[in-house]
Amino acid sequence: MGGTLYRDVTYVAVNQDFQESKLTLLWTLKTLTVKKLCLLLVHIPFSKNPSSCELNESEINAIQDSELKTSKNSLSKYRDLCKKKGVNEEDVDASLIPGYDVGVGIGERIVEFINQNNIKKLVMGAAADSHYSRGMSITSRKAEYVSQHVSTRCKMWFICKGKLIKTRQGSFDLGNQNKGNQTDPDKEFSVSTKIDPDEDSSPSAPKDFICPISMEIMRDPHVAADGFTYEAEEIRTWLNENDTSPMTRAKLAHRHLTPNFTLRSLINDWLQHHPNYKH
DSSP states (O other): OTTOOOTTEEEEEOOSSHHHHHHHHHHHHHHSOOSEEEEEEEEOOOOOOGGGTTSOHHHHHHHHHHHHHHHHHHHHHHHHHHHHTTOOGGGEEEEEEEOOSTTOOHHHHHHHHHHHTTOOEEEEESSOGGGOOTTOOOOOHHHHHHHHHSOTTOEEEEEETTEEEEEEOOOOSTTOSOTTOOOOTTSOOOOOOOOOTTSOSSOOOOGGGBOTTTOSBOSSEEEOTTSOEEEHHHHHHHHHHOSBOTTTOOBOSOOOOEEOHHHHHHHHHHHHHOTTOOO
16 A cells, blocks of 8 residues: 555554454454555654653663564554455555654544544544443543544444444544534545536535635635634634634644645635636
């Protein structure tokens, strides 16, 4: 796959501890129809803290190199497991996501990666296998954070000890529809560009193209930490005075914005086919 993101890729978030995520990966291979698979591992390097203040730079570098090697070895084990289960080697990719930002945890990095790359399918652990019980819900803070903050267009499966704990349907709304309005996760979002000769000379833009703050069609759509898409200038103005989501009013994990290139392309294409649109 060579780093390229595919529409039919199923992403599996795994831990550095191979045994901890082994059953999650096995569930994925056994249960889902996987065309291509990408393993996601967030690598947070060792950093200097009060307990390690006596270490010199070379010692810290040695620890960091060792931890990075461990993460890469873990990904190799996961890939070998896929191969043993009959998955073609070329259909399995791996992404080592760096977690260098101070104060940004694994859950936040997963959410950022999913939203930035417009990922549609994600499998991850709901809790440590040792915490499994019948009828349980998600107990992992990381998994709960991802469940609440990742874009609504991503369908997610949460696994514990090789058993499905929760499923969150994905809606291909490109970030703006109500989360309860679900659509088929295997259908592409599309916008008709055929011009109806009987339509109004000033057509209404699809609601997915409208910024929920300005209520005007977006020209530079960006995804915020809440998974919703806004006009860049509008959301930046909002974030200058607020640390909450304009849509949910929940506190945002961060203020980073990610360009929504897919939506921007769709909007530009729609505008070209609707020259009479008033904006």
